[in-house]
Amino acid sequence: MGHGTAIKKFPSDAELENEKYLRLFRAVKSANYFITTSERQNELEFRNPILDKDSKNVYLPLGLPKNDxxxxxxxxxxxxxxxxxxxxxxxxxxxxxxxxxxxxxxxxxxxxxxxxxxxxxxxxxxxxxxxxxxxxxxxxxxxxxxxxxxxxxxxxxxxxxxxxxxxxxxxxxxxxxxxxxxxxxxxxxxxxxxxxxxxxxxxxxxxxxxxxxxxxxxxxxxxxxxxxxxxxxxxxxxxxxxxxxxxxxxxxxxxxxxYTFPDGKASERIWKLILEFLEK
CATH class of the missing domain: 3.40.50.12580 (CDP-glycerol glycerophosphotransferase, C-terminal domain)
Known part of the structure; x- marks a missing residue:
């Protein structure tokens, strides 16, 4: 998950041209899940053709724990x-x-x-x-x-x-x-x-x-x-x-x-996701 919500473009075009940043971004895209605050954010965070072509992310708008x-x-x-x-x-x-x-x-x-x-x-x-x-x-x-x-x-x-x-x-x-x-x-x-x-x-x-x-x-x-x-x-x-x-x-x-779920229960939803994943 990111630390916030995409208001500014992230990553920027300039950051995608930086090899160091690009390695980090590709590591992010190798995760099974990417947690966001909303369906809208699913289409914005770490989303662009360069990164999406090899992405393994399943985007889930479960909310950010720190916002609870x-x-x-x-x-x-x-x-x-x-x-x-x-x-x-x-x-x-x-x-x-x-x-x-x-x-x-x-x-x-x-x-x-x-x-x-x-x-x-x-x-x-x-x-x-x-x-x-x-x-x-x-x-x-x-x-x-x-x-x-x-x-x-x-x-x-x-x-x-x-x-x-x-x-x-x-x-x-x-x-x-x-x-x-x-x-x-x-x-x-x-x-x-x-x-x-x-x-x-x-x-x-x-x-x-x-x-x-x-x-x-x-x-x-x-x-x-x-x-x-x-x-x-x-x-x-x-x-x-x-x-x-x-x-x-x-x-x-x-x-x-x-916020897809404006209820302060993001931590609970993410914990359930972790348990479900471990039980597979």
Whole structure:
């Protein structure tokens, strides 16, 4: 199984031209089963003519075990309180997680400039809110040194607190992401999602994208494409504009399209598959 859901193209065309990566991908395709979250994902993950011609995979949309936790409200609430204590924030404070994915190319400049960071910090301060910044380990979109130099106390760098992905999502009232599968991981919580896709065309050209952000049945959040739109979306977030019936129902529809079994029992189904295989 993969570690997420195919939003970005995986593997990319460039990765398929790398012999080291190609050996790894072929090893994946030699497995008896490939576990996904949905029938849709069966057609996307590690799927292309180069790999499929020798594939032994039987694709099964049984779900990912790590996502089971988000369907357990008791565990989510427990981790939420523990994480807030670690962060030193109140249970009533509004927390937004910004978790961008990596890029196979260098950004000419950060999409969130010094001036925008200051505006965001002021907006957060006026709404008893914080932003948790969790970049991909291969690279991010915010200059963390700048955040430290400006002493922006409302923008928290998660690496300071050693919060893992699960804790970061459970503690967050809303999520900002882009082409990362973390947005699909967050869906069971039915909390607001903002897709900040400032470089969509470039990312589509250089990496590839497996989702149409205009498709309301698959794209679970508000789509913004520049920092002005991002700031406006944050203002609306604090006014609970994304908590109405339209957004709740839209996120539920996306959940059912991205999870064949939206029940938190992926581990149980996979364990049964293993037992059945061993009993053959």
């Amino acid at each position: 936790y988000y369907f357990n409200l008791y565990k989510v609430n427990k981790v939420n309180l523990e994480a807030r204590e670690t962060l030193g924030v109140l249970p009533s404070d509004y927390l937004i997680l910004y978790a961008p994915t990596f890029r196979d190319y260098s950004l000419k400049e950060s999409p969130i400039s010094k001036e925008v960071l200051i505006k965001i910090n002021q907006l957060l301060s006026g709404n008893n809110a914080y932003m948790l910044y969790r970049p991909h380990k291969l690279g991010g979109t915010i200059n963390e040194d700048l955040v430290n130099r400006l002493n922006l106390d409302r923008i928290l760098l998660t690496k300071r607190y050693q919060l893992d992905t699960f804790s970061s999502l459970c503690v967050s009232n809303a999520l900002i992401t882009d082409y990362s599968s973390i947005g699909i991981e967050f869906l069971p919580l039915n909390r607001p999602i903002i897709s900040f896709v400032f470089d969509e065309e470039e990312y589509k050209e250089k990496r590839g994208i497996e989702i149409d952000f205009n498709d309301e049945s698959l794209s679970p959040g508000l789509v913004v494409r520049d920092s002005d739109q991002l700031i406006k979306s944050l203002s609306l977030l604090f006014k609970q504009e994304y908590d109405n019936d339209y957004w709740v129902n839209r996120r539920n529809e996306c959940l059912n399209n991205h």
